[in-house]
Amino acid sequence: MSACGDLILITGPSGVGKSTISQDLHRRLDGHNWLLWQADHCQPRLKPLSPQTTAEEANTLEARMFAANTASIAAYLHNGWSVVAELTVMDSESVTALHQTNAGRLLLIHLDCNTETLAAHLKERDTPVPNEWAVSFHDAWHNIELPNALRISVDDLTPPQVTDEILNNWN
Numbered sequence: 001m002s003a004c005g006d007l008i009l010i011t012g013p014s015g016v017g018k019s020t021i022s023q024d025l026h027r028r029l030d031g032h033n034w035l036l037w038q039a040d041h042c043q044p045r046l047k048p049l050s051p052q053t054t055a056e057e058a059n060t061l062e063a064r065m066f067a068a069n070t071a072s073i074a075a076y077l078h079n080g081w082s083v084v085a086e087l088t089v090m091d092s093e094s095v096t097a098l099h100q101t102n103a104g105r106l107l108l109i110h111l112d113c114n115t116e117t118l119a120a121h122l123k124e125r126d127t128p129v130p131n132e133w134a135v136s137f138h139d140a141w142h143n144i145e146l147p148n149a150l151r152i153s154v155d156d157l158t159p160p161q162v163t164d165e166i167l168n169n170w171n
Contacts, residue, residue, distance in 0.1 A: 004031075005082035007073065007103035008170065011089040012111030013138040015121045017154050017162070021111065022086040024163045029084065035076055039069050039084040066094060073103070074101035090140075095147050107170055111162070112141065112150040117155045 010022045019038060026036040066088065073083050082104070089095060089108065098106060113121070118138050151168050154162055 003080060004024075004102050004104045005077040005080055006167065007040075007077060007083050007085060007101065008107045008109065009085045009087060009089065009098060009113060010109045011087060011149075013113075013118065013141040014112050015118045015138070016111045016119060018086045018111060019160060020159045021154075021162050021166070022084050024159050025166055026084045028163060028167065029082075034080065034082045035086055037069070037073055037076075037083050037087070038064070039085075039087045040128070060154050062088075066097070070101060075089055077101050077103050087148060090128075092147050095149070096114045107166070108146060108149040109166055110144075110146050111154055112151055113138075113154045115139075135166040 007078075008025065010025070012018055022036060024046075025117060026034055026141050069085075069087055073085055076083050089098065089110075095108065098108065115135060115138060118135065152162055152165055155164070
């Protein structure tokens with residue numbers, strides 16, 4: 001059996017630039033046997049939920065999707081693939097689950113920005129996420145501290161500069 005692959009996981013609020021940065025990072029790691037995992041493409045959208053859906057039911061759905069994503073990523077890692085993943089990680093229990101994938105090396109990147117940057121990013125893209133929801137999600141993210149995560153503010157950085165910072169911390 002081959003050694004486990006490495007994992008670089010990018011997380012942060014909707015609109016912060018996770019997709020752009022994970023795609024740039026994956027492109028720049030090309031030739032090193034890296035897989036790009038974007039949860040938005042690997043799971044169903046929760047929005048819009050039925051008005052009868054309780055917060056507890058929505059949280060259960062989110063937890064099940066997170067577990068499915070981490071199990072899939074772990075399967076690739078265990079088969080020797082390294083993965084650049086974009087996934088919602090909002091608490092220490094989720095960080096623990098990532099460590100249980102037994103990645104060779106794990107770098108958790110927590111992207112952040114201010115609300116002005118978020119609004120500019122959302123305006124630039126055709127997003128299925130309503131602006132009000134993104135702002136409330138961003139506000140919830142602002143107080144999250146993820147153990148051993150590298151927190152990067154994208155406010156005054158271009159996506160290539162953020163990728164450079166990630167690669168500098170990886171090497």
